[in-house]
Amino acid sequence: MSTSADYPPPRDTGESVGELVKQASEQISRLMRQELRLAQAEMQQKGKRFGLGGGLLGGAGVFGFVALQAVAATAVIVLDLVWPLWLAALAVTVVLLVVAAVLAAVGKKQVARATPAAPEQAIHSVKADVAEIKERARR
Known part of the structure; x- marks a missing residue:
């Protein structure tokens, strides 16, 4: 528990309560604008990385x-040595469709589990600012 000995005595700056409230309001407003700029810069950086990574993944996909x-063509040719051509092509097609279905199901599950992109540093900073403001307001 804190006592009055824990805090320095208030300074008399000669400013009225209204002026102090106005200054506090301006400081909070400036702080929020700075936090929004930080969040915007962080999201722009993440967006650039996402775009580059997406382009590289697209090229790899092609x-x-x-x-x-x-x-698939090689598998059809190899199976043609044992089965008729139509059966070899059908077997390879079925295997490819099963693999595609499994990949789609796993991918859909991963997308559903993904958390939304958020400006983590800015959120942490705003929480710290709010905690500091609350602490100072209690004094």
Whole structure:
């Protein structure tokens, strides 16, 4: 528990309560604008990284798709040695559809679990500011 000995005595600055409230209001307003600028800068940085990563993943997807086509053609040719061509092609198609269904289900589950993008530093900073303001208001 704190006592009056824990805090320095108030200074007499000669300013009225109205002036002090006005200054506090201006400081809080300035602080909130700074926090919003921080959040905006943080989200812009995350957006740039997301865009670059998405572009690279898209390029990898294109090359992976072409490679998958080559693997499918190779599998059909190999199975054609044992089965008729139509059956080999059908078997490869069914396997590819099953893999696609499994990937889609897992992907959908991951997207559902994803948390929304948030400016974490700005949120933490605002919480710290609010706690500091509450603490000072109690004094």
